[in-house]
Amino acid sequence: MRVIIIGAGEVGFHISQRLAVENKEVVVIDTSDEALRKIAETSDVQTIKGSGSSPKILEEAGVDKADIFLAVTDSDEINLLACSFANLLNPSVTKLARVRGEMYTDYKHLLTEQGAEITKIINPDEEVVNSVLRLMSVPGAVEINEFANGKIRLIGVNLPEDSHLIGSKLYNLREKIGDELGIVIAALVRDGELIIPSGLDVIEKGDLVYFVCDIRDQDEIMRQLGIFAEPVRKVMIIGGGNIGFRLAKALDNKYYHTRLLENRQKRCEYLSEHLDRPIVLMGDSTDQEILREENIQDMDMVIAVTGDEETNILSCLLAKSLGAKSTVTRVNNFGYMPLIEPIGIDYVVCPRQSAINTLLHFIRRGKIISSVSIKGEAAEALEAVAQEDSPIVGKEVKDLKFPRGCLVLCFQRGDDVVIPRGETVVEPNDRLIIISTRQNIPKVEKVLTTKVEFF
Amino acid sequence: MRWKYVLHIIGALVACIGLTMAFPLGWGLYYGDGTAYPIGLSMGITVIVGGLAFAFFRDPEASKKSSVMTHREGMAIVALGWFAAGVFGGLPFYLGGTFESVVDCVFESLSGFSTTGSSVLVDIESVPRGLLFWRSLTHWLGGMGIIVLSLAILPFLGVGGMQLYKAEVPGPSPDKLKPRIKDTAMTLWKVYLLFSAVETVLLMFGGMDLFDSLCHTFGTMATGGFSTRNTSVASFDSAYIDYVITVFMVIAGVNFSLHYLLLKGRFKVLIKDPEFRVFATMIAIFIAIITVFVYAEGNYDTVSDSIRYTSFQVASILTTTGFATADYEMWPGVTQAILLFCMFVGGCAGSTGGGMKVMRIMLLFKQSYQELFRLIHPRAVSHVKMGKTVVKDDVLSGVWGFFILWLGLLVLAAFVVASTGVDVVTSFAAALACIGNIGPGIGGVGPTDNFAWLPDIAKWVLTFCMVLGRLEIYTVIILFVPEFWRK
Numbered sequence: 037m038r039v040i041i042i043g044a045g046e047v048g049f050h051i052s053q054r055l056a057v058e059n060k061e062v063v064v065i066d067t068s069d070e071a072l073r074k075i076a077e078t079s080d081v082q083t084i085k086g087s088g089s090s091p092k093i094l095e096e097a098g099v100d101k102a103d104i105f106l107a108v109t110d111s112d113e114i115n116l117l118a119c120s121f122a123n124l125l126n127p128s129v130t131k132l133a134r135v136r137g138e139m140y141t142d143y144k145h146l147l148t149e150q151g152a153e154i155t156k157i158i159n160p161d162e163e164v165v166n167s168v169l170r171l172m173s174v175p176g177a178v179e180i181n182e183f184a185n186g187k188i189r190l191i192g193v194n195l196p197e198d199s200h201l202i203g204s205k206l207y208n209l210r211e212k213i214g215d216e217l218g219i220v221i222a223a224l225v226r227d228g229e230l231i232i233p234s235g236l237d238v239i240e241k242g243d244l245v246y247f248v249c250d251i252r253d254q255d256e257i258m259r260q261l262g263i264f265a266e267p268v269r270k271v272m273i274i275g276g277g278n279i280g281f282r283l284a285k286a287l288d289n290k291y292y293h294t295r296l297l298e299n300r301q302k303r304c305e306y307l308s309e310h311l312d313r314p315i316v317l318m319g320d321s322t323d324q325e326i327l328r329e330e331n332i333q334d335m336d337m338v339i340a341v342t343g344d345e346e347t348n349i350l351s352c353l354l355a356k357s358l359g360a361k362s363t364v365t366r367v368n369n370f371g372y373m374p375l376i377e378p379i380g381i382d383y384v385v386c387p388r389q390s391a392i393n394t395l396l397h398f399i400r401r402g403k404i405i406s407s408v409s410i411k412g413e414a415a416e417a418l419e420a421v422a423q424e425d426s427p428i429v430g431k432e433v434k435d436l437k438f439p440r441g442c443l444v445l446c447f448q449r450g451d452d453v454v455i456p457r458g459e460t461v462v463e464p465n466d467r468l469i470i471i472s473t474r475q476n477i478p479k480v481e482k483v484l485t486t487k488v489e490f491f
Numbered sequence: 492m493r494w495k496y497v498l499h500i501i502g503a504l505v506a507c508i509g510l511t512m513a514f515p516l517g518w519g520l521y522y523g524d525g526t527a528y529p530i531g532l533s534m535g536i537t538v539i540v541g542g543l544a545f546a547f548f549r550d551p552e553a554s555k556k557s558s559v560m561t562h563r564e565g566m567a568i569v570a571l572g573w574f575a576a577g578v579f580g581g582l583p584f585y586l587g588g589t590f591e592s593v594v595d596c597v598f599e600s601l602s603g604f605s606t607t608g609s610s611v612l613v614d615i616e617s618v619p620r621g622l623l624f625w626r627s628l629t630h631w632l633g634g635m636g637i638i639v640l641s642l643a644i645l646p647f648l649g650v651g652g653m654q655l656y657k658a659e660v661p662g663p664s665p666d667k668l669k670p671r672i673k674d675t676a677m678t679l680w681k682v683y684l685l686f687s688a689v690e691t692v693l694l695m696f697g698g699m700d701l702f703d704s705l706c707h708t709f710g711t712m713a714t715g716g717f718s719t720r721n722t723s724v725a726s727f728d729s730a731y732i733d734y735v736i737t738v739f740m741v742i743a744g745v746n747f748s749l750h751y752l753l754l755k756g757r758f759k760v761l762i763k764d765p766e767f768r769v770f771a772t773m774i775a776i777f778i779a780i781i782t783v784f785v786y787a788e789g790n791y792d793t794v795s796d797s798i799r800y801t802s803f804q805v806a807s808i809l810t811t812t813g814f815a816t817a818d819y820e821m822w823p824g825v826t827q828a829i830l831l832f833c834m835f836v837g838g839c840a841g842s843t844g845g846g847m848k849v850m851r852i853m854l855l856f857k858q859s860y861q862e863l864f865r866l867i868h869p870r871a872v873s874h875v876k877m878g879k880t881v882v883k884d885d886v887l888s889g890v891w892g893f894f895i896l897w898l899g900l901l902v903l904a905a906f907v908v909a910s911t912g913v914d915v916v917t918s919f920a921a922a923l924a925c926i927g928n929i930g931p932g933i934g935g936v937g938p939t940d941n942f943a944w945l946p947d948i949a950k951w952v953l954t955f956c957m958v959l960g961r962l963e964i965y966t967v968i969i970l971f972v973p974e975f976w977r978k
Contacts, residue, residue: 304872309881316872326870 037061038102042088042118043109044071046368046388047134047160051106051395053079058478063097066109089117091125099125106395107133108158112140116147119154130155134391136278156394163390165282168339168364171383176258176265178244178383183419183469184448189254190222190417190469192246195239199262207235213260217253218455220445222246222471223415228374230414232441232471248445248469250453268336269293272360273314274321274351275342276300276307279366279387283339284314295330297321321351324358333359341366341385352381417445417471420484424464428483434458439479442472492976495550496560497567502544504572505579507641509537512583514628518702519621526621529586537579563975565654569638570967573958576637577601580629587622594950598942601954603629604637605961606843608716608813608930609921611943611950615721620702623719627706633961634713634743634843635683636660642676652676658966660841668748682750683843687712690739697732707814711739714844716813716930723938725816730799733816737806741774744810744838765878766839770849777805777833781826788823809833811845813930815938827933834927845928845960847897854882854890896964901926904956911946921945925956 037060041048044066052062056079063082066072072083086093088109099105105122107115115133122131131154135141141162147154170180179192195202204212206221213219224231225244231237239245249257258265269292273280276298284307287294294314298304301318308316319326321340332338338355340348345367352363364383367373376384396416422429428436433444433456447454448467454460462468472480512534519526560568580603581596590596595611602609603626612618618626632640638659642652652672669675687708694704706719720726724736742750745767752760761767778801786797800817807814808830819830837846857875864873874881901922909918913935920932921942931938942950959967969975 301872305874308872308874312876312879315868317868317870318872319870329869 037104038063038098039104039106040065040094040097040099040102040122042066042105042107042115043134044068044075044083045108045110046370047108047391047395048106049075050370050388051108051392052081054392054396056080057474063102065093065097087114089114089121091121094118094121094125099129102126102129105129105131107131108391108395109134112137116140116154123153127153132156132158132395134158134160136161138278158391158394160387160391161278161282163394164279164341164366164385164387165286167385167390168283169286171364172268172271172337174254174258175267176263179246181417183248183417184453184467187251188248188446188448188453188469189251190246190248190445190471191254192225192244193258193261193263194244195241196262197241201239201261202241203238205236205238206233213257217257217260218250218446218453219253219257220248220443220455222248222417222443222445230473232415232443232473246471266336266361268362270334270336271295272297272330272332272335272338272355274338274340274348274355275366276303276316277341277343279341280339281307281310283341284311288313295335297326297330321347322354324354327355327358335360337362337364339364339366345369345372349376349379349381353379356380415471415473416477417469418477418480420468420470422462422464422466422468426484428462429464431462432458433460433462436462437483438470439472439476442470442476442480445469445471492561492563492567492978493550495548497564497571498544499548499550500568501572501575502541502546502548503645504541504568504637504641505575506538506541506545507645508576508579508632508637509534509539509541511628511632512537512625515583515621515625518624519619522620524619524621526583526587526619529588530583530621530625532586533579533582536582540579560654562654566658566966566969566975569655569658570958570962570970572638573601573604573962573967576604576633577954577958580604580625583622583625587619589618589622592947594947594954595943598950598954599626600629601957602925602930603627603715603717604633605928605957606630606634606713606715606811606845607925607928607957607960608710609924609936609942609953609957610717610930611941611945613941613943615719620719624702624706627709627715627717627719630713630715630717631687631709634709634715635680635747639676639679642673643680659962668751678751679747682747682754683712685754686739686742686750690735693735694732697727697729697735699727699732703727707736708739710814711736711812712743712843714740714743714810714812714838714842714928716807718814723815724803733799733803736814737803740806740810740812740814743812744806744842744844745770746839746841747843748841749839763878766850766853769853770839773833773836773849774805774809777809777829778802781805781822781829784823784826790822804830805833808929809836809844810838810842811927811929813924815931818937818939820933820937820939831933834923834929834932837927837929847894847927850877851890851893853877854887855894857882858887858891893964896968897926900956900959900964900968904952907952908945908949911949913945913949918949921949921953922956925953926960928957928960 039055039060039062041052041064044064048064052064052075055062064075065084065086065088067087069085072085075081076083084093084097088107099122107118109115112135115135119131119133122129133154135157136159141159144157147157174180174191177191177193181190201212221233223246224233271287271292272295273283274297276296280296284294284296288311295317296307296314297317297319298307299320304316304318332355338352338360340351342348348365352365356363362382364385365381366385368388444456446469447456470480512530516527516530516534519530577597577600580600584590584596584599598611636659638655642656656672668678690708690711691704694707703719710717718724749761749764749767782797782801785791785801786794791797803816804819819827835847836852837848838844840848840850861873861875875887904922905919908921909915917935920934921936924930924932924936936942
């Protein structure tokens with residue numbers, strides 16, 4: 037499988053690294069020697085120096101033999117142009133483009149249908165906004181991912197110290213929580229290590245617990261776990277850039293009391309013109325005076341999404357120290373990820389991570405519908421359809437040759453969410469939610485693919 | 492300022508007005524009530540004077556396509572054109588012997604053109620029908636605007652059209668419905684014509700004859716208020732006619748651009764329009780409150796009567812029409828206070844209604860709230876908005892300027908009227924009724940009284956106020972600013 041990646045920035049870098057680990061043929065195109073060298077040093081990929089929008093370079097990269105074409109430079113125009121050329125040179129290639137400008141994303145259909153026939157437009161800003169909104173929708177959760185068109189959720193929570201689940205073995209969970217509620221523990225994070233648990237594992241104090249459930253049971257399960265968080269209503273957004281603006285717009289309704297802090301006068305004018313209810317404030321997010329003036333201590337959530345991650349982290353810490361209930365910070369640099377939790381910031385959103393998540397789902401072989409990385413990149417949760425000719429159909433779950441460190445979490449069968457036991461038989465068209473550590477992803481993919489390719 | 496050019500255009504306007512006298516002339520001939528001669532003579536004088544001015548002041552330099560009408564010239568043409576219309580429009584009354592004094596003729600004529608509806612006629616029914624028709628027709632012409640009419644029909648006005656249009660249809664933010672100003676004017680007149688035709692037919696179903704239907708339609712659609720009866724619409728004593736007129740008064744009080752969009756099938760635009768929503772809400776709330784009070788007070792025996800008379804009066808005053816089916820001076824004090832507030836507000840911007848306009852009142856309130864908001868959030872960056880559109884600062888300061896001038900001139904006019912010996916309530920009410928283009932006020936100029944008894948000086952001042960109100964202050968008052976005349 038040949039993958040061409042235009043742009044060796046943060047997204048290009050990480051995605052090429054991931055794919056190289058999975059033994060895919062990866063070609064990276066960029067104009068910067070520096071960026072290419074960095075990639076070539078860390079992973080086994082081919083690099084070509086040149087503009088991604090040049091047909092000559094694309095031919096050189098072998099676009100005619102490529103299966104997937106990713107355009108992830110920082111320029112929307114180059115990405116779109118590169119996809120258009122790729123489409124002309126090889127119409128069958130799957131084309132993915134990162135596009136952020138609203139002037140383009142508002143007309144997605146023009147880009148995906150006619151013209152460039154881009155398979156998927158990825159807008160990291162939009163993904164970030166969606167993930168923040170998801171966080172707000174489940175107060176108390178640390179991370180939320182959706183499957184089966186939003187019917188099933190993978191939720192990460194920090195259990196409170198007095199939760200009655202602490203100390204219990206996972207196979208006892210049903211008795212403790214009650215039989216009606218469908219819940220499967222997908223992973224535990226203990227001391228920074230991710231564990232894909234078996235029935236014998238015990239939940240310990242301080243564990244970060246990931247579980248999968250039907251969205252309809254979500255609220256009841258949160259109560260059972262002992263998490264009673266107030267719904268988020270009062271929000272302060274720091275940074276009125278693309279993401280801040282989109283977020284404020286999404287919260288522009290009667291339910292939320294939103295404040296949007298931005299330090300550029302011109303931008304403030306623009307924001308105030310285009311927003312109805314949110315209060316646009318001009319000032320610096322590290323200015324205690326303005327934070328106090330706007331009752332930072334009463335905020336349910338402070339969301340720092342400026343383009344500068346250091347500012348984001350510092351403003352969140354300041355807000356927290358002044359009494360804000362929870363904080364979300366936007367980080368671009370993966371290097372900061374391990375820092376976030378220890379220093380006391382509650383949530384992280386990362387546009388690049390979001391972009392990578394979306395890209396991954398198109399790259400996965402077999403009929404994998406979506407996949408997300410959890411806990412940084414330690415594991416991936418996949419959603420796959422068991423097609424009629426798939427080798428897994430008709431087998432009992434315990435007979436599936438999944439590797440260790442890989443768990444079938446649940447099925448979606450019609451409208452129902454089925455929590456599998458060892459004897460449950462996979463039926464055609466079941467949607468499976470599977471969690472796996474990163475190293476095992478290729479093996480999982482193999483199990484899921486059709487018979488012809490099966491060993 | 493090119494005086495020749497200004498007079499040239501005014502000449503054309505006057506000639507146009509003269510031509511419209513053909514309609515009352517027709518009625519005069521039809522009824523044979525002796526008005527054909529005075530109206531025909533007035534028509535002749537007006538057309539000839541206008542035509543001569545048009546021909547005599549023809550300035551070959553200015554008529555060239557390349558010469559553009561300036562903002563100042565536009566204002567001068569509109570303001571002076573309106574006064575000229577008033578004088579020539581008063582000719583039929585003078586020649587027809589309706590009034591003896593010049594001031595009464597001009598007052599009645601400009602009260603018509605400015606859609607005020609204040610009258611100095613004591614016995615309306617004794618006036619021959621040809622003249623009554625002219626009286627009501629002035630409403631209809633002035634309602635949508637004599638300049639807008641000229642723009643629609645006179646091709647040579649196209650060049651400076653926008654200047655003229657802005658001067659006559661000021662509003663906080665003029666809409667241009669079509670790329671060309673001539674087409675915009677034409678469109679507005681077509682909408683106006685359509686509603687007028689519908690109302691006329693509906694009134695005829697209610698038992699009015701064609702003459703009465705037309706005259707009352709003119710009074711309604713222009714939010715004027717001249718009736719053909721001494722007791723106004725009350726003399727027909729029909730709930731059906733009351734409600735038809737109520738509905739069309741409200742229609743006339745709404746921005747005609749919205750009507751145009753509505754007729755093109757864009758119903759949502761109307762519902763979502765912030766000004767319309769406030770206007771509609773105000774009507775509903777005021778009707779509800781006043782109905783409760785007049786019913787509780789026992790002014791009317793049944794609830795349905797209370798609603799009928801209340802809704803007519805509220806619509807009539809709020810849209811500044813000025814028709815009457817009841818004497819609201821007999822109602823409880825609080826209801827009069829509400830109606831007084833309505834007199835200040837008036838119709839929507841871009842409607843034929845007068846007053847300060849709902850849009851301006853909204854902007855004033857919004858901006859005041861903005862000041863409070865800034866006290867609470869000193870660092871907030873915020874804008875005054877109408878719906879989703881940001882209102883620019885220069886528009887806001889324009890509205891504040893308008894508000895101050897409007898109130899200031901109102902007080903000044905009331906002061907002059909009072910100094911002629913009129914009592915203070917009446918002076919104030921008369922000035923308000925004229926500057927707001929309403930018609931009846933309270934006190935000595937209430938719905939059952941008229942303006943005939945006022946001293947001449949008071950009438951001149953009030954006549955001037957009517958034009959001030961109709962052209963929304965700036966266009967007229969600018970003529971009195973020395974800076975305007977400097978070269």
